[in-house]
Amino acid sequence: MTSPIIVVLKKELLELSRDKRVRTSAIFGPTFLILILLFIFGSVIGSLGKPQGQKVHVVKTNSLILEALKKAKFNVITVATLEEGQKLISSGDARVVLDIHEPQNGQIVIDGYLDPKQQTGEIATSMVQGLFSEASKQGLKKFLRMNNMPETVAEPIKFNRHEIQVGAKGGAGEMIVGLLPYLIVIWAFYGGMSVATEMAAGEKEKNTLETLLITPVPRTKVVIGKWLALSTVCFLSSASSLVGLAIYALARPPGSDQLFKNGLGLTTVSAGIILLLLIPLVGFFASLLLAISTYAKNVREAQTFLSLASFVVLMPAMFSQFIGLTDFASAKWVNLVPILNTANNIRNALLGKPDLTGVAITIATSLTLAAIATWFTVWLFNREEVLVRV
Amino acid sequence: MVRTQELRKYFSDSKKSVVKAVDGVSFTALPGQIFGLLGVNGAGKTTTLRMLSTVLTPTSGYAEVAGFDVAKDPAKVRASIGFMSNSTALYGRLTAIEMIRYFGGLYGMEGARLKDRIDYVMDKMQIESFADRLCDKLSTGQKQRVSIARTILHDPPVLFFDEPTAGLDVVTSQTVLEFIEEARTLGKTVIFSTHIMSEVERLCDAIAIIHDGTLHGAGTVAGLKAETGEATLEQAFLRLVKFERGQAALQK
Numbered sequence: 001m002t003s004p005i006i007v008v009l010k011k012e013l014l015e016l017s018r019d020k021r022v023r024t025s026a027i028f029g030p031t032f033l034i035l036i037l038l039f040i041f042g043s044v045i046g047s048l049g050k051p052q053g054q055k056v057h058v059v060k061t062n063s064l065i066l067e068a069l070k071k072a073k074f075n076v077i078t079v080a081t082l083e084e085g086q087k088l089i090s091s092g093d094a095r096v097v098l099d100i101h102e103p104q105n106g107q108i109v110i111d112g113y114l115d116p117k118q119q120t121g122e123i124a125t126s127m128v129q130g131l132f133s134e135a136s137k138q139g140l141k142k143f144l145r146m147n148n149m150p151e152t153v154a155e156p157i158k159f160n161r162h163e164i165q166v167g168a169k170g171g172a173g174e175m176i177v178g179l180l181p182y183l184i185v186i187w188a189f190y191g192g193m194s195v196a197t198e199m200a201a202g203e204k205e206k207n208t209l210e211t212l213l214i215t216p217v218p219r220t221k222v223v224i225g226k227w228l229a230l231s232t233v234c235f236l237s238s239a240s241s242l243v244g245l246a247i248y249a250l251a252r253p254p255g256s257d258q259l260f261k262n263g264l265g266l267t268t269v270s271a272g273i274i275l276l277l278l279i280p281l282v283g284f285f286a287s288l289l290l291a292i293s294t295y296a297k298n299v300r301e302a303q304t305f306l307s308l309a310s311f312v313v314l315m316p317a318m319f320s321q322f323i324g325l326t327d328f329a330s331a332k333w334v335n336l337v338p339i340l341n342t343a344n345n346i347r348n349a350l351l352g353k354p355d356l357t358g359v360a361i362t363i364a365t366s367l368t369l370a371a372i373a374t375w376f377t378v379w380l381f382n383r384e385e386v387l388v389r390v
Numbered sequence: 391m392v393r394t395q396e397l398r399k400y401f402s403d404s405k406k407s408v409v410k411a412v413d414g415v416s417f418t419a420l421p422g423q424i425f426g427l428l429g430v431n432g433a434g435k436t437t438t439l440r441m442l443s444t445v446l447t448p449t450s451g452y453a454e455v456a457g458f459d460v461a462k463d464p465a466k467v468r469a470s471i472g473f474m475s476n477s478t479a480l481y482g483r484l485t486a487i488e489m490i491r492y493f494g495g496l497y498g499m500e501g502a503r504l505k506d507r508i509d510y511v512m513d514k515m516q517i518e519s520f521a522d523r524l525c526d527k528l529s530t531g532q533k534q535r536v537s538i539a540r541t542i543l544h545d546p547p548v549l550f551f552d553e554p555t556a557g558l559d560v561v562t563s564q565t566v567l568e569f570i571e572e573a574r575t576l577g578k579t580v581i582f583s584t585h586i587m588s589e590v591e592r593l594c595d596a597i598a599i600i601h602d603g604t605l606h607g608a609g610t611v612a613g614l615k616a617e618t619g620e621a622t623l624e625q626a627f628l629r630l631v632k633f634e635r636g637q638a639a640l641q642k
Contacts, residue, residue: 007495015483018524206479211540214443215496216469384446385401 004217008225016195016233026191026237034183034244041176042248042255054124057085057094065100065108065132072131082113089115095124176259177350178321181343184241185317188278189285191237192230193306196289199226200381201302209387219381227286227374234282234289242274270349273359277349280366281342285313287373294380294387316340320347335361338369392419392442392548392579397451399437399603411437413603414451419581419596421547424574426594427583428627434603435583436475439550442581443473456548456579469497472541475552479533482526486517486536489525490543497544511539515569531562538569548579555589567593587623601631 016022052073058066059082069076077094079085085097095118099111112128114121140154152158203209212222249260292309296302320343323329329348335341341362348354380386399412412434419425427435440446442455444464453460456470480489490511494504512518515535520528525536534554541549551570555563570593573580582593590597591611599607599614607614607630611623620626 001498002495002500004496004498007492011481011484011488011492011495014488015481018483206482207475207477208479208481210440210445210475211473211478211493212496213445214468214471214473215493216465216498217496218465388440388445 004221005225005228008217008222009228012199012226012229013232016229019195019198021194022233025194026233027240030183030187030191030237030240031244031247034241035248037179037183038176038245038248038256038259039253041179042253042259045255045258054127055095056124056128057088057097059085059097059099061100063100063102063108065098065110068131068135069098069128074128086113089113089121092118095121096128098128177347178324180241180245180350181346182317182321184238184274184278184346185281185320185339185343186314187241188234188238188282189289189310189313191240192234192282192286192289193310195233196230196286196293197296197299197302197306198293199230199290200293201296201299202293204296204387205298213387220378223290223374223378223381227283227290227377230286230290231282234285235278238278238282239275267352270352270354273349273354274346277342277345277359277362277366280363280370281339283370284338284366284373287370287377291373291377291380294377313339317343320344323347330355332358332361334358336365338365341365391421391454391456392425392581393417393452393454394438394442395452397438397441397453398449399434399441399446400449410603412441412600415598415600415603415605416451417598417605417608419579421579422574422577423595424570424580424582424593426590426597427581427600428585428587428590428597429583429600430585430631433585433600435600436552437603438600439473439552439581439583442467443471443550444468456546469544470546471548471550472544472546473550473552474537474541474554476554476556476558477552478537480525480528480536480540483524485522485524486528486532486539487512487521489536490517490539493540494543499544507543507545511543514542515539530558531565534558534562534566538566542573546578548581549573550581550583552583553585554582555584555586587627591623599627599630606630606632 053075055077056069056074057077057079058069060078060080066076079088079094079097082097082099085094085099088094089097092115095114097113099113101109101111110128110132112125114125116122137154141151144151144153200209203212213219248256288309289306292305293302296305316337316339320340323334323340323344324347328334329344334344335358341358345355345359345362348358395416397412397415398410401409401411403409415434415438417425427438429435437446441448442453442460444460444467448461455467458466458470460467480486481492484492487508490508491504494500494508499507512521515538517532517535517539520532523532525533528536549570551566554566554570558566567589570580570582574595582589584590594611596610597608597614598605607617607626609617614626614630615621615623618626618629620629
């Protein structure tokens, strides 16, 4: 005989598959949102990292510096006077204005004018500085060589940077590693949020719950059937964000090389670990969502409670964006903090250096919470004052 | 058979005071009989039916449905009953046939038995023409027919109808009432809760009058009229619940 759990699960999935909200908010939403976000981030980061097209205003001059700027593909705009350039900065129409002076004692002085509160000004200025500091260094080395002096005099202290390969080769850049775990985790919650309200509170409101309760199926099995269906939606929603990521990495639009410096770099092991981490987390989220929906009198009340609960989920998920800037990312106790632990371990997997002990502790923590939340939902489902209150 | 003895259900309200929704109700409904629970809105009829269908646990007293104690054998009670209320909705995103099949699965039916019963109820309630239409798209009458099909799919010996015609048009009400009469001829025990006197007079073999959670009279319609000396059931009802003229205006 088919288990009642399967009967309930199949019916819930059939209904959900016909629900527009599931398709839009749980499947297409995360996929396209990730694609759009990555596209915007890639474009912005791509343009920030290169001098090409950076707008630089220069006070009218015949200096060779002007040619050097153009050669480096800066978008050079000439202004008649410094005052005119300063007005353009005040109005936000110029990022940086360069006033290039005539050479004196073999040195060209460039005054750069910018609004320090404007990020684009800081970026353009640092690019111009970078271009000329390298040119100055090369000029000095040439001078030293001509005078038979060692080039090292030009750089009395030299710092060498050596990159050590930790974990798998490739991997997403730091920028995307901060963002992705957050998105993957919150979509697991938000994807299920839209449909959870219907599963218990909606059934109370529409008076379908009572017909379900008077069937011989034990309430525990009804809850488990619903919980499995909701977990599936939460999982699909979260996995959809991964699909969006994969589409972006495969399509490689302009700017993607800045986000994924060595390609996506997601190994089968890392992908498997991410999925393993997600399964107990979506189980926990589904039970939490279902418990709230069961407790609520109606859909409206459920939506209010769920909005509050979403903040509880959002806070640790948000912190996961910045954890890479702290030492917490490698602290063992983080694996005991719900939600943050999953996001942090997804981050490590995306970086290609999964911590297997951390993954195990995280899965155990999420499973424990999922079990407690499911037990609580079953308990609520057996409370007549919860089920029949209106 | 359905039998209750001193059945009680008390609730605590938000002010921690006790609300006696049902207070010591006793009656017996026999197979092949339509037993009416007659009372105004809020009298305790729905609470009684909810206890009999095991949705609510009685505070005290005894209730037996199809030979099973509602407190000790709730699963067996649930397998023996069909419950239909006018407020009961259908799953809007399921088609009529999917809705019926789903409940068949919940009642542990499958294979040839399920198919046979589905064929029977579909034919009985004339559902074929709209079987593949989503329940959300059905007319009120069609929805009611699907509800009845769901109620009788597992062929339960006991049927509960909680104000099944409230809000329905004359034609749809007629379908429901005819179905209830047919259930009696099939030997089912039918509990019919209503506040519509004409339906009680047409259908019920025996009635219990419930008011403020307590039983104010029980017997046949003719018997209650004779007992009160009133010509109509409505007048008999008002006398039994000790209704006094002007009381309605005061209550308003």
